Amino acid sequence: MGNSSSMLTQYDLEELQTHCQGIFSQREIVALYERFCALDRTGKGFILSDEFMAVPEFALNPLAERLLRTLEGVNFKEFITLLSAFSARASYEHKVEFIFRVYDSDRNGKVTMYDILEVLRDLSGSFLTDDQRKQVVIQALEEAGFSEDSALTYQDFLEVLNKAGLKMEVEVPVD
Structure with a gap:
């Protein structure tokens, strides 16, 4: 999965939707992928801790350092898995x-x-x-x-x- 939403194929979307147990719609996955690509400044396909800290809401979180230990080097599949835990639709x-x-x-x-x-x-x-x-x-x-x-x-x-x-x-x- 490359660095733009056009790189997500229908197959990718279906696989990712299954991977996140249907918590996110395909439209939401595309939006999350665009956000992921914006955070992945190096274009390597994963987000580093300093890239996460560039998100003001994350940097201000009192648990940011603790969360970073969970997040270091997250690829897109791991990124949506992580975010799925915050969804109202998650169990x-x-x-x-x-x-x-x-x-x-x-x-x-x-x-x-x-x-x-x-x-x-x-x-x-x-x-x-x-x-x-x-x-x-x-x-x-x-x-x-x-x-x-x-x-x-x-x-x-x-x-x-x-x-x-x-x-x-x-x-x-x-x-």
């Missing part, structure tokens, strides 16, 4: 899988209280003290039946989030 489990990857920064398949505290620190900045953050995390874990020493697997993580509720959506502009 709850699909969204939680993405969030789990963001929290699991060492990629060991488990999320610890330390991992959760790191994300909460990124999100809350100086609005909460370390002690306040720790109390929030301990309470959330205990309410879901886990202790502060627990290393949460994906299934455990899903259980904790089910207790808390989750909403994660963005609109994909197609104009």
